[in-house]
Amino acid sequence: MRIVVLAGGIGGARFLTGVRAHAREVGAEVTAVVNVGDDIRLHGLQICPDLDSVMYTLGGGADPERGWGRVGETWTVKEELAAYGAEPTWFGLGDRDLATHLVRTTMLNAGYPLSAVTEALCARWQPGVRLLPATDDRLETHVVVERDGEQQAIHFQEWWIRHRAQVPTRRFVFVGAESAKPAAGVLDALSVADVVLVAPSNPVVSIAPILAVPGIREALAGGRAPVVGVSPIIGTSPVRGMADRCLEVLDVECSAEGVGGLYGARSGGGILDGWLVDPVDAHTRVPDVTVRPAPLWMTDEAATVAMVRAALELA
Amino acid sequence: MRIVVLAGGIGGARFLTGVRAHAREVGAEVTAVVNVGDDIRLHGLQICPDLDSVMYTLGGGADPERGWGRVGETWTVKEELAAYGAEPTWFGLGDRDLATHLVRTTMLNAGYPLSAVTEALCARWQPGVRLLPATDDRLETHVVVERDGEQQAIHFQEWWIRHRAQVPTRRFVFVGAESAKPAAGVLDALSVADVVLVAPSNPVVSIAPILAVPGIREALAGGRAPVVGVSPIIGTSPVRGMADRCLEVLDVECSAEGVGGLYGARSGGGILDGWLVDPVDAHTRVPDVTVRPAPLWMTDEAATVAMVRAALELA
Numbered sequence: 001m002r003i004v005v006l007a008g009g010i011g012g013a014r015f016l017t018g019v020r021a022h023a024r025e026v027g028a029e030v031t032a033v034v035n036v037g038d039d040i041r042l043h044g045l046q047i048c049p050d051l052d053s054v055m056y057t058l059g060g061g062a063d064p065e066r067g068w069g070r071v072g073e074t075w076t077v078k079e080e081l082a083a084y085g086a087e088p089t090w091f092g093l094g095d096r097d098l099a100t101h102l103v104r105t106t107m108l109n110a111g112y113p114l115s116a117v118t119e120a121l122c123a124r125w126q127p128g129v130r131l132l133p134a135t136d137d138r139l140e141t142h143v144v145v146e147r148d149g150e151q152q153a154i155h156f157q158e159w160w161i162r163h164r165a166q167v168p169t170r171r172f173v174f175v176g177a178e179s180a181k182p183a184a185g186v187l188d189a190l191s192v193a194d195v196v197l198v199a200p201s202n203p204v205v206s207i208a209p210i211l212a213v214p215g216i217r218e219a220l221a222g223g224r225a226p227v228v229g230v231s232p233i234i235g236t237s238p239v240r241g242m243a244d245r246c247l248e249v250l251d252v253e254c255s256a257e258g259v260g261g262l263y264g265a266r267s268g269g270g271i272l273d274g275w276l277v278d279p280v281d282a283h284t285r286v287p288d289v290t291v292r293p294a295p296l297w298m299t300d301e302a303a304t305v306a307m308v309r310a311a312l313e314l315a
Numbered sequence: 316m317r318i319v320v321l322a323g324g325i326g327g328a329r330f331l332t333g334v335r336a337h338a339r340e341v342g343a344e345v346t347a348v349v350n351v352g353d354d355i356r357l358h359g360l361q362i363c364p365d366l367d368s369v370m371y372t373l374g375g376g377a378d379p380e381r382g383w384g385r386v387g388e389t390w391t392v393k394e395e396l397a398a399y400g401a402e403p404t405w406f407g408l409g410d411r412d413l414a415t416h417l418v419r420t421t422m423l424n425a426g427y428p429l430s431a432v433t434e435a436l437c438a439r440w441q442p443g444v445r446l447l448p449a450t451d452d453r454l455e456t457h458v459v460v461e462r463d464g465e466q467q468a469i470h471f472q473e474w475w476i477r478h479r480a481q482v483p484t485r486r487f488v489f490v491g492a493e494s495a496k497p498a499a500g501v502l503d504a505l506s507v508a509d510v511v512l513v514a515p516s517n518p519v520v521s522i523a524p525i526l527a528v529p530g531i532r533e534a535l536a537g538g539r540a541p542v543v544g545v546s547p548i549i550g551t552s553p554v555r556g557m558a559d560r561c562l563e564v565l566d567v568e569c570s571a572e573g574v575g576g577l578y579g580a581r582s583g584g585g586i587l588d589g590w591l592v593d594p595v596d597a598h599t600r601v602p603d604v605t606v607r608p609a610p611l612w613m614t615d616e617a618a619t620v621a622m623v624r625a626a627l628e629l630a
Contacts, residue, residue, distance in 0.1 A: 074410070095392050
């Protein structure tokens with residue numbers, strides 16, 4: 001059995017721990033297609049927060065308390081950069097994490113595509129699933145905000161971390177998406193998949209940038225594999241993060257029904273066959289999509305595995 | 316009064332603390348022209364060990380025990396790079412130090428010359444002397460060694476740090492020297508100098524690469540300022556480092572007389588007018604060069620200042 005998961009950062013990483021545990025039980029192969037829209041070059045280093053969140057989490061190197069970055073992290077380089085007045089100072093660049101970016105940037109500068117670099121980094125972490133960036137090309141999520149009455153595009157990380165999404169926001173732009181190609185292996189993985197799962201990641205800034213790569217949405221829509229999504233919203237709140245702020249920008253209701261409708265049914269030009277929602281959202285209706293309730297709090301791996309099983313049964 | 320000092324790494328840095336102290340007393344301006352032959356790009360970072368040794372030492376950020384690098388240094392990134400199997404692992408890349416390389420590399424990649432980058436870094440460290448790289452162009456000291464009966468060129472750092480200079484060695488090559496130009500400010504500083512001091516740095520791999528930049532040796536030889544060197548050898552031993560190994564490769568005696576002869580008299584096509592040697596080397600003779608003894612152990616700043624005064628008096 002071959003499972004492909006579309007995933008963003010931390011929510012996607014936690015979901016993937018459940019997918020991996022289930023896959024080990026049944027002998028399935030898992031490929032994660034991971035968002036790169038959050039990627040940013042800072043201090044000359046190419047930083048891929050979502051790929052790293054997944055890699056560290058599955059590799060046992062993530063900080064479970066903080067939710068992002070490395071366990072046992074230190075911040076010496078960050079403090080020194082600030083002492084030089086090197087901007088930006090708002091990004092959480094840890095010392096352990098930084099080594100990953102150094103290795104990645106050195107390889108990218110030597111001409112290796114991000115997919116090959118990710119594979120090389122995973123040789124250390126052994127995540128147990130195949131990690132693929134959605135694209136090897138530049139694709140960055142920028143956010144059009146209003147400042148002093150004028151519209152201005154800032155990088156997603158600046159919007160998210162520096163401004164905590166608390167600025168007047170007009171829209172999201174996936175810079176480079178039109179000319180991006182799916183990374184090596186992505187379309188192959190989708191073409192042989194038995195099921196595609198959409199992780200409970202941020203639909204607007206984690207999943208949408210993946211779907212914005214020409215060819216990926218088409219491969220889902222026209223593929224033989226059923227596509228089942230897992231709602232990132234329980235009741236009216238995101239499981240994690242600031243999906244509510246993102247959905248508000250798109251004028252989409254922050255609910256399982258809102259996000260399900262945003263993805264839409266495969267039969268209607270969307271991507272979903274099935275939509276897993278929390279029991280508190282059992283009333284959810286998405287036209288032409290099979291909605292099924294299952295507990296969606298990823299409190300531990302057992303709960304996450306149960307959620308994954310429910311999604312696969314729905315498929 | 317304007318003083319120019321040709322300097323390498325740690326010996327040059329200590330000497331410069333004495334020059335600075337003296338200059339503050341008498342109201343002199345100091346420009347240090349620093350070796351870049353040790354510079355190396357590792358893990359995508361441009362590392363300038365000699366410029367940094369001088370900058371950290373004069374800026375109060377150097378580790379006085381270890382002699383190189385930053386005080387309070389940590390090694391997290393280095394350990395993480397090793398965990399990725401990222402070569403080389405033999406270079407001492409500290410976390411604090413690394414921030415300097417990040418800022419430098421980012422500026423170099425943005426197109427700033429090394430001299431401008433050095434000035435920007437010094438805005439933090441306030442070394443109290445003007446630091447100039449010998450050149451803004453690529454100039455790297457490589458070492459031709461014998462391996463399995465064949466000659467092979469390796470970077471100076473690999474020879475020095477990895478092999479501790481303990482490999483059969485044929486010669487030193489200053490890669491890029493022929494086409495290098497003196498960095499912005501170097502020839503101007505030499506043309507208005509009242510005196511030029513050659514620090515007690517390694518003559519073969521710290522001072523020679525500076526002199527290998529076309530125009531610098533000529534500016535010394537034809538300039539109006541007297542040039543006084545300070546011997547890096549006391550008796551038969553280098554004050555610090557492995558100058559003995561380097562001199563052996565050139566078949567030059569490891570003594571004040573050997574190094575004085577290597578530099579040679581200005582009147583004979585060399586660079587020296589005066590040569591300061593330790594009292595134990597008072598017998599030293601260098602044709603057409605005024606040799607004078609003074610204690611050369613830089614045990615503390617007062618001793619170093621006395622040494623600088625003796626050199627200036629000789630000038």
